[in-house]
Amino acid sequence: MSRSNGMKPNEISKEIKRQIGQxxxxxxxxxxxxxxxxxxxxxxxxxxxxxxxxxxRSQKERRSKTM
Structure with a gap:
């Protein structure tokens, strides 16, 4: 269910709730x-x-030595 079908966010949430309740x-x-x-x-x-x-820890130590 994408937004390309023209549904608004609140319509999408209602549809999801409807499907979950089936x-x-x-x-x-x-x-x-x-x-x-x-x-x-x-x-x-x-x-x-x-x-x-x-x-x-060893990677952090190597980084701190190169800085």
């Missing part, structure tokens, strides 16, 4: 798998984040 869409959304958020990061992520931090 039974077919509600059935589709209920059929999707449920996603849960883990409260803790896996151990492998901690290592990756540590590597990213280390790489960023």
């Amino acid at each position: 039974q077919a869409n509600a059935r589709y959304l209920r059929a999707l798998p449920l996603f849960r958020v883990d409260k803790e990061l896996p151990k492998s992520f901690h290592g990756l984040l540590r590597d990213i931090d280390r790489a960023e």
